[in-house]
Amino acid sequence: MASTQRRSGGTSPAGDRILATASQLFYERGIRATGVNTIAEQAAVTKVTLYAHFGSKDGLVAAHLRARDQRWWTELHEFLAGRTSAEERLKAMFDAYQAWALEGGFRGCGFVNAATEITTPDHPGRAIISDHKEGIRRYLESFATEAGCTDPAEVADEWFLLLEGAMVTAALRQSAEPLHRARQAALRLLPSPSPE
């Protein structure tokens, strides 16, 4: 009784609702700490529907990581829109992560967190995480190239390490300050190409 309706509130079909719920819970509570029962319940969907869409929990985890990767690139491109010079883009990159760290419920990088929870080497999520991180590193490398660095890959690596370290530390300290520090160090590692 009292349930002739479908789609209890949201306009999204079941699959989208499941993915959105799972993404949120996986990030907030961790992957292992989140059961499929909880996801299904919170998404107002039966477990049967969940399994029909994603096959297994690991499948859902992989889909979550794919969606997160896509979302982050979209946000990053929006954040960097309009910045033309390499230095401005580099600064904006750190600012984007800082803005993220300032949001409520910040728990560090979801990909790094997922990686520590995934111990099996053949889990489908592993490749998605590696690809995401390599994408970020390459993005930074494009700035270094644009800035005319003699060894762009080296500088990009260093920036990347600062970024990763800042995210981990920001999560632990529950503060966005490490990202400010990292940005500052990154600029110091950027050799001024030509004094104008």
Next chain:
Amino acid sequence: MASTQRRSGGTSPAGDRILATASQLFYERGIRATGVNTIAEQAAVTKVTLYAHFGSKDGLVAAHLRARDQRWWTELHEFLAGRTSAEERLKAMFDAYQAWALEGGFRGCGFVNAATEITTPDHPGRAIISDHKEGIRRYLESFATEAGCTDPAEVADEWFLLLEGAMVTAALRQSAEPLHRARQAALRLLPSPSPE
């Protein structure tokens, strides 16, 4: 039958055996992924004994983190013995972490991994992790002070972020190379105090 003996092989009493087993499994498989049944079984101890010693799983987790902290400081001091100058000590610091990353079964920093698995803010492990990290940062700061930096805290922060980023990245890529890169960047961020 067939079990008149006690202490099936190790000379250590039950408590030590439990802690050693738990430390290993918590690091290798993750905290949530390791059940107390498995720990007790692997330590050749009954669950009752485990609970008599540590009270709860969280208590065992806290004890594991405390032991890990102590172990790491011991190793670090051994590694840095004999290095006198600040720069040498700084280099040795990164080398120590690199040596660790080269060991088999390397899964990144156990404290960082534990922190992502502990979501409750009042878990006894949280403070141990924070204190450990702050201790490392302060250690780095002593090098910066020794080297005569104008703002030792700032430089130490930057070194710390490089170190953390390198550990996370080394774990993900299963390579010790990020630590080499981090060391190199750290030296570049160390302003040469006075050309002799």
Next chain:
DNA sequence: TAGAGTACATACCGGTTTGTATAGTTCCCA
């Protein structure tokens, strides 16, 4: 010699885990 301490074995508690089996309901489209 008594008692405290330590560890043993076994069995159990309520609850949760991922995943499946079965059957019924609603909706859209041909």
Next chain:
DNA sequence: TGGGAACTATACAAACCGGTATGTACTCTA
């Protein structure tokens, strides 16, 4: 008018989770 897709509801399996209750065996010390 009928068929298929999408979804629901319920129930179950088999294992595992952290934690406890009860009672026994051994050793060391006062």
